[in-house]
Amino acid sequence: MGSIIGYKKKVLYDQLGKYKLTILKHRLFVIGLIIKLVAPFFFIGDLLKNKFIPFVNYFSSTGFSNPYEHFFNLEKFDFFPYPALMLYIQSTYSFFFQDSIVLQSFLFRVPLLLADITVLVVLSRFLKKADNKLLLLYWCSPVLFYINYLHGQFDVLPIMFLFVSFFFLFKKKFIMASVLLGLGLATKTNLLIALPFFFIYLWKFNNPNRKIQSVSIAFFLVFGAFFLLNINYLFDEEFITLVFKNKEQIKLLDFKIGFGKLFFYVVPAIYVLLLAKVIRYKQLSKDLFMMFIGFAFCSLLLFIPPKPGWYFWIIPFLIYFYIKESKLSIFPLLALQIFYLIYFAIIPDSDFANLYILSKDNTSLYTVLEYYDLNADMLINIVFTGLQVLLFINIFWIYRIGITKNVKAKIKNAPCLIGIGGDSGVGKSTLTASIQNLFAKDNMTILRGDDMHKWERGHAMWETHTHLSPKANNLHEEINQLKALKEGKKILRRHYDHNTGTFTKPLTIYPNKVILFEGLHPFYILAKRELFDIKIFVSPTEDLRLHWKINRDMKKRGYSKEEVISQLEFRREDSVKYIQSQSQHADIKISYYPVNNNFEVGNGEEVDIGLMISCDTSIDLNFFCEKFNSINAIQVKHFYDTDSQRLEVEGKITLSEVEKTAYVIVDNAEDFIEDPIWEDNYKGFLQTFLLYYIKKKISN
Ligand SMILES: Nc1ncnc2c1ncn2[C@@H]1O[C@H](COP(=O)(O)OP(=O)(O)OP(=O)(O)O)[C@@H](O)[C@H]1O
Numbered sequence: 001m002g003s004i005i006g007y008k009k010k011v012l013y014d015q016l017g018k019y020k021l022t023i024l025k026h027r028l029f030v031i032g033l034i035i036k037l038v039a040p041f042f043f044i045g046d047l048l049k050n051k052f053i054p055f056v057n058y059f060s061s062t063g064f065s066n067p068y069e070h071f072f073n074l075e076k077f078d079f080f081p082y083p084a085l086m087l088y089i090q091s092t093y094s095f096f097f098q099d100s101i102v103l104q105s106f107l108f109r110v111p112l113l114l115a116d117i118t119v120l121v122v123l124s125r126f127l128k129k130a131d132n133k134l135l136l137l138y139w140c141s142p143v144l145f146y147i148n149y150l151h152g153q154f155d156v157l158p159i160m161f162l163f164v165s166f167f168f169l170f171k172k173k174f175i176m177a178s179v180l181l182g183l184g185l186a187t188k189t190n191l192l193i194a195l196p197f198f199f200i201y202l203w204k205f206n207n208p209n210r211k212i213q214s215v216s217i218a219f220f221l222v223f224g225a226f227f228l229l230n231i232n233y234l235f236d237e238e239f240i241t242l243v244f245k246n247k248e249q250i251k252l253l254d255f256k257i258g259f260g261k262l263f264f265y266v267v268p269a270i271y272v273l274l275l276a277k278v279i280r281y282k283q284l285s286k287d288l289f290m291m292f293i294g295f296a297f298c299s300l301l302l303f304i305p306p307k308p309g310w311y312f313w314i315i316p317f318l319i320y321f322y323i324k325e326s327k328l329s330i331f332p333l334l335a336l337q338i339f340y341l342i343y344f345a346i347i348p349d350s351d352f353a354n355l356y357i358l359s360k361d362n363t364s365l366y367t368v369l370e371y372y373d374l375n376a377d378m379l380i381n382i383v384f385t386g387l388q389v390l391l392f393i394n395i396f397w398i399y400r401i402g403i404t405k406n407v408k409a410k411i412k413n414a415p416c417l418i419g420i421g422g423d424s425g426v427g428k429s430t431l432t433a434s435i436q437n438l439f440a441k442d443n444m445t446i447l448r449g450d451d452m453h454k455w456e457r458g459h460a461m462w463e464t465h466t467h468l469s470p471k472a473n474n475l476h477e478e479i480n481q482l483k484a485l486k487e488g489k490k491i492l493r494r495h496y497d498h499n500t501g502t503f504t505k506p507l508t509i510y511p512n513k514v515i516l517f518e519g520l521h522p523f524y525i526l527a528k529r530e531l532f533d534i535k536i537f538v539s540p541t542e543d544l545r546l547h548w549k550i551n552r553d554m555k556k557r558g559y560s561k562e563e564v565i566s567q568l569e570f571r572r573e574d575s576v577k578y579i580q581s582q583s584q585h586a587d588i589k590i591s592y593y594p595v596n597n598n599f600e601v602g603n604g605e606e607v608d609i610g611l612m613i614s615c616d617t618s619i620d621l622n623f624f625c626e627k628f629n630s631i632n633a634i635q636v637k638h639f640y641d642t643d644s645q646r647l648e649v650e651g652k653i654t655l656s657e658v659e660k661t662a663y664v665i666v667d668n669a670e671d672f673i674e675d676p677i678w679e680d681n682y683k684g685f686l687q688t689f690l691l692y693y694i695k696k697k698i699s700n
C-alpha cells in the first residue's frame with residue numbers, strides 16, 4: 001500500500017514536491033473540456049450513429065451475443081473494424097439510455113474524452129515546459145475535435161494506449177509498456193505499424209546479454225494481452241473478416257506500380273525501408289523513435305485517400321515534433337488541418353451537413369456544389385492533392401530536420417566518453433555523482449581508474465611506488481577497454497575495493513549512452529586521452545584538498561590525519577609530474593577554493609567554497625552568466641584569458657533555481673536528460689554548466 005502511495009506521489013509530484021499535472025488546471029484546458037463535454041449532446045457522425053452504436057448496443061442488449069457473427073450474417077462487414085477490447089470499452093456505458101441517441105452520443109464519447117486527456121497529459125510529460133503550446137496545438141486541434149466529438153471515430157483510444165506505452169517504455173518499465181501496447185493492439189490493429197519499432201527500441205536499449213530475453217518477453221506480453229482480450233472471437237471467420245480483412249486495410253496495397261502481371265507495392269516498400277534505416281542506428285533516442293513512428297504512420301497515409309479517423313494517428317506525432325523544433329513555423333501543420341477539413345466537408349459521403357444530432361435530411365456539400373453546376377469532383381481532386389502535398393511537406397520536415405538533425409545532434413551514433421581526472425581527494429567521485437544525477441544512472445557506465453592499480457593494499461611494491469605513478473597502474477590495458485566500450489562492446493574488469501584494499505574478481509561492464517571514466521590518469525597517455533569526447537580536470541586549492549582528503553580518509557577509509565599527511569608528502573613529486581601535468585590537456589578545468597582561509601585543515605567540518613571553471617573560448621558563456629546572475633544570491637564573474645575563459649562563482653543557489661535556470665539556458669534540455677536529479681549550490685551550477693557545454697560540443 002505504502003509503495004502504491006509512494007508511486008502515485010512520484011507520478012503526480014516532482015523532486016521539489018510541485019504538482020506535475022498543472023496542464024489540467026490551465027484555463028484553456030477547462031474551456032476545451034467544457035466544449036468537449038457539451039458537443040456530443042449536439043453532434044454525431046453517420047458512422048457512429050448508424051454503425052458503431054448499433055454494433056455495440058447489439059452486444060450489450062443481447063446479453064453479450066457475438067456481434068461480429070451477427071453483423072457478418074447481415075453482410076454488414078464494415079460496421080465495426082475494431083478488435084474486442086474496443087467493444088468492451090465502449091459497451092461499458094452503452095447499457096444505459098439505449099433509446100436516446102442524444103445520451104448515447106454522449107456516453108460513447110466518455111472513453112474518447114478520457115483517452116484524449118490522457119494523451120494530452122503524456123505529451124505534456126514528454127514535452128516539459130510546453131504546456132501552452134500543447135494546449136493550443138493538441139487540445140484545441142480542430143481536426144482532433146472533429147474526429148472525437150463531432151464525427152465520433154475511436155482512434156484516440158489506440159493512440160492513448162500507444163502513448164502511455166511509450167511513457168513507460170522511456171521510463172524503462174518494459175513490462176508495463178509491452179502490456180499496454182498489447183491492450184492498444186486489442187483496440188485497433190493499426191498499432192501493428194508501431195510494433196517493430198517498439199521491439200527494435202527494446203533490442204537496442206537492452207544490454208547485449210539480455211536483448212533476446214527482453215524482446216522475447218515483450219513479444220509474449222504484447223501478443224499475450226492481445227490474444228487474451230480477443231480470445232472469445234479470435235478464431236471466428238466473422239471476426240477475422242470484420243477486423244482483419246476490412247476494405248480499409250486492403251487499401252494499403254492499392255498504390256502499386258505494375259510490371260506486366262507483377263506489382264510493386266509502394267506503401268509496404270517504404271515501411272520496410274524505414275525499418276531498415278532504424279535498425280542501422282546504434283542508439284535510438286526517444287525523439288528518433290517517436291519520429292520514426294510518426295513518419296511510418298504519415299507515409300501510410302501519403303498514398304491512400306484518407307479516412308477521417310486516421311489523422312488521429314499522425315497529428316499527435318506531428319505536434320510532438322513541431323513543439324520539439326520550436327523554431328520551425330507551424331504553418332504546414334495548420335494548413336494540413338485546414339485542407340483536411342475542406343476535403344472531408346466536400347467529399348460525397350461527408351457527414352458535415354448532417355452532424356447536428358437531430359438532423360434528418362441527408363444533404364451534403366457535394367450535392368450543393370453539383371446543384372450549382374460546379375465541378376465538385378475536380379474540386380475534391382484539387383483539395384485532395386493539396387492535402388497530400390501538405391502531408392508530404394510535414395513528412396519531409398520530420399525527416400530532414402527531425403531525423404537527420406537529431407542523429408547529428410544526439411550523442412552521435414556512438415557513446416559519449418567523459419573523462420574526469422585529478423589527484424586523490426579533489427572531488428572526482430563527487431562530480432561523477434552529480435553527472436550521474438544529471439543523465440540518470442541507467443544511461444551511464446562508470447569506470448574508476450583505481451581498478452587499474454597493479455597491486456593490492458599492503459603489497460611491498462607500494463613502499464617504492466606511489467599510486468600516482470604510471471608504473472603502478474595498468475594504463476595501457478585500459479585503452480583497449482575504453483575502445484571496446486565506445487564500440488558498444490562489453491568488457492571484463494576487476495574493481496578495486498577501497499574498504500578492503502583488494503580487487504574483486506573481474507566483473508562484466510556494459511557500454512551505455514554515456515561512459516564516464518574518473519581516475520588519476522585519464523589524460524596521461526596520448527592514445528588514451530584522444531578517446532575522450534569531453535575531458536575534465538579537477539583541482540581544488542591544495543589546502544582545501546588536504547582538508548577534504550583528511551576528512552574523507554579518516555571517516556571512510558580508516559586512516560589517521562598523520563597517515564594522510566605523510567602519504568601526501570610521499571606522493572608530492574609524482575603528483576606534480578604525473579597528475580597535475582594532465583591539466584593542460586583538459587577541455588574543462590574545475591577548481592574550488594575556500595572563501596575564507598580561517599579554517600583548521602582536517603577538522604571534519606564543512607568549509608565555505610567558491611568555484612572556478614575554465615574552458616576554451618569556442619563556447620559562448622555570456623547568456624549563461626547573465627541568467628545565473630539574475631539570481632540574487634549567486635555572483636558569476638566572467639573573464640577572458642589567453643585562449644581560454646574563466647568563471648568565478650560565489651554564493652548560494654537553490655535546487656529549484658538551478659532547475660529553472662537550466663531549462664532556460666539549455667534549449668530542449670529534455671532531449672539530453674530525462675528526469676534529472678538536480679542539486680543545489682555549486683553542484684547544481686556545475687550540472688547546468690556541463691549540460692550546456694556537452695550539448696554545445698556534441699551539436700558542433
Ligand atoms: N564540490 C564539493 N563540495 C564540497 N565537498 C566536496 C566537493 N567535492 C569533494 N568534496 C569533499 O571531498 C571529499 C573527497 O572527494 P571525492 O571522494 O569526490 O574525491 P576523489 O577525487 O574521488 O578522491 P579519490 O581519487 O581519492 O577517490 C568528499 O568526501 C567531500 O567531502
Ligand SMILES: O=C(CO)[C@H](O)[C@H](O)COP(=O)(O)O
Nearest residue numbers: 424450457467498501520557
Ligand atoms: O589515490 C587513491 C585514489 O585515487 C588512493 O589513495 C589509492 O587508490 C589507494 O587506496 P587505499 O587507500 O585503498 O590504499
